[in-house]
């Protein structure tokens with residue numbers, strides 16, 4: 001069958017109408033798409049920022065839609081279900097990671113943009129084991145970003161084991177960061193947002209931050225010494241990491257989900273300065289965590305602050321993301337596909 005999409009045919013080119021052939025395998029579902037997100041990562045894939053993009057590229061690694069057809073071995077997903085799809089396309093289901101429900105570490109996995117065509121399309125065929133039913137309460141464009149951005153911060157936050165009442169920090173308050181603030185707040189933590197964009201302050205307080213600190217102010221950061229149980233950085237900027245490590249309590253962890261452009265360097269003694277501090281990193285999350293997050297988001301009314309645009313405005317949307325004009329989450333309404 002043929003799928004209609006928009007694709008970048010060569011690195012550096014704009015999006016153009018594109019059609020590709022695919023088949024529905026025994027474990028696959030055919031989903032007619034309603035919404036997909038466009039994030040900084042998608043735009044970076046379009047320009048081959050990481051060097052591993054496969055062209056033609058159909059961008060977007062988060063999408064919502066409705067199941068139209070299913071393969072003979074598909075369990076738990078029915079025709080007509082409203083579903084969400086994220087970055088991971090497949091795994092081997094046999095390795096040491098797959099067998100313990102950590103499919104995101106499978107060495108045979110495929111992911112969108114590198115291994116397959118994404119969600120900026122009329123439809124998609126996807127392995128049903130990486131397709132998730134979306135609760136009625138979350139069936140709206142503000143929740144599309146839960147599928148990859150939300151999962152990434154949720155899994156990273158769980159690894160940091162934050163407990164209710166703990167003091168935690170979120171560095172960088174874009175798409176990932178504003179979801180991290182909400183999740184940590186609903187887990188009962190006291191959340192400090194670190195941002196250089198102080199005009200976002202009132203919005204950040206509204207979604208669950210207790211205070212906002214200027215991430216570039218050396219003086220402000222000095223006052224944070226030994227205060228935080230956990231800090232998650234979603235920033236791609238190169239910041240004074242020593243100051244953030246010093247801001248941790250003796251057993252605190254600094255978790256990177258955003259990847260700074262420059263090498264991260266700091267004196268190792270900061271980890272052991274009357275302390276046992278840790279530096280952690282994280283990569284997406286497992287299907288089990290995805291289901292957990294959807295339930296958690298439903299119970300706690302977590303959703304992104306999204307701007308929604310028709311697919312006809314896609315080139316302007318990409319230009320705005322490139323120029324840092326987009327705010328938290330950007331979603332494309334795919335219902336008027338031509």
Ligand SMILES: [Zn+2]
Nearest residue numbers: 092095098106
């Ligand atoms: Zn595996």
